[in-house]
Amino acid sequence: MPLDHWSNLSSGEMLVLESVFWSKAASRHEVATRLHLSKSKANALIADLLAQGLLQETGPGPASTGRPAETLCLSNALGILLAIDIGATCMSIAALTPSLLVLAQCREDVDVRDAQQGPTVVLARIKVLALRLLEQCGKRAKDVLAIGIGVPGPVNFENAQMVSPPLMPGWGDFSIRDFMRDSFEAPVFVDNDVNIQAIGELRQQQGTSNFLVLKVGTGIGCGIVCDGKIFRGATGSAGDVGHICVDTSGPHCHCGNTGCLETMAARPAVERQAWEAMEREDSQVLRRHAGEQGMLTLAAVGAASREGDMEANRIIQRAGSLVGQMLASVVNFFNPSHVFLTGSVVTVGPLFLASVRQSVYQRSLALSTRNLHVQYSSLGDAAGLTGAGVLAMQEFLKSRRLHR
Numbered sequence: 001m002p003l004d005h006w007s008n009l010s011s012g013e014m015l016v017l018e019s020v021f022w023s024k025a026a027s028r029h030e031v032a033t034r035l036h037l038s039k040s041k042a043n044a045l046i047a048d049l050l051a052q053g054l055l056q057e058t059g060p061g062p063a064s065t066g067r068p069a070e071t072l073c074l075s076n077a078l079g080i081l082l083a084i085d086i087g088a089t090c091m092s093i094a095a096l097t098p099s100l101l102v103l104a105q106c107r108e109d110v111d112v113r114d115a116q117q118g119p120t121v122v123l124a125r126i127k128v129l130a131l132r133l134l135e136q137c138g139k140r141a142k143d144v145l146a147i148g149i150g151v152p153g154p155v156n157f158e159n160a161q162m163v164s165p166p167l168m169p170g171w172g173d174f175s176i177r178d179f180m181r182d183s184f185e186a187p188v189f190v191d192n193d194v195n196i197q198a199i200g201e202l203r204q205q206q207g208t209s210n211f212l213v214l215k216v217g218t219g220i221g222c223g224i225v226c227d228g229k230i231f232r233g234a235t236g237s238a239g240d241v242g243h244i245c246v247d248t249s250g251p252h253c254h255c256g257n258t259g260c261l262e263t264m265a266a267r268p269a270v271e272r273q274a275w276e277a278m279e280r281e282d283s284q285v286l287r288r289h290a291g292e293q294g295m296l297t298l299a300a301v302g303a304a305s306r307e308g309d310m311e312a313n314r315i316i317q318r319a320g321s322l323v324g325q326m327l328a329s330v331v332n333f334f335n336p337s338h339v340f341l342t343g344s345v346v347t348v349g350p351l352f353l354a355s356v357r358q359s360v361y362q363r364s365l366a367l368s369t370r371n372l373h374v375q376y377s378s379l380g381d382a383a384g385l386t387g388a389g390v391l392a393m394q395e396f397l398k399s400r401r402l403h404r
């Protein structure tokens, strides 16, 4: 849809579009209730948006009593969303409908820590893959409505640039937006990878408005949702909990300090500790897994744990306990209703989650944990791409409403 058409929409119509997007499958009644509109006013706005082809009906929703109401979603005719999730070691790209149904997606290994590559090489490859996905859907670059990108480091959200990313040489102050603009006219929104997962969770968890998403992978970071909005802080580095000290005599961290949580509980730390345990000949099981693979990966540590290996279990428990130690302070400070765990270390086995929970409940104030749920992210592997899609759509709608 041409951009100038959006400026003809009333603020009431824009609010209905945003409400329908956030509620996933809304009935007319729910839209009216959410926006505090009379039934007749909401019906008139919705009828108008249906006639313009901006909304579409998706069929009857679940009925509590009587005839089920028709539910609404954003029209596929609005365009395509490109969702891009760049991790430290791999990247995923998807073409989505405006209501986030996946039309095509792909995944490829990447090493953003490699100074030889840098943003121009990585983003040029992303462009090639994105155009290929569009082609698979029978679409072209001009059909893209908005682009959402998650990156593993701190971001200045306003100018869509990374700020001194510790692990990504060459990305600091590089204009991702300008680079993408050469191939796509659509607006580009960039945020930290954990923030985009929190945005995805915000749409998934209808009505939950104060929570944390904690990612424990190659690094450790936290997305903060406060009063239903992402909280980014004064300079975009809110939630950088990986560098909270959990042991003053712990190992040195790349940030210059010692005993940061990341150096003791992130994936490289777990793999290193497992290797050290194997070298001490503490674990025949770990040695066998190393023998099969030539290295000790997180998956090997998880497999050894499932076989009941004491050393693997001790390492996972310790990582979970340290994460819980940090979380207990954060929970006391922020009082969230939920903490959603995500990232490769979280999937190593149930022992990790159990250790995090035990540590959090032991160390937090009873008042903070009375209604606290510490659980896995409901979005699983799709969290990054879903979040990038939500970011793209919500920021596009918001910008159209504000720039009318």
Ligand SMILES: [Zn+2]
Binding pocket: 242, 243, 253, 254, 255, 256, 257, 260, 262
């Ligand atoms: Zn550090």
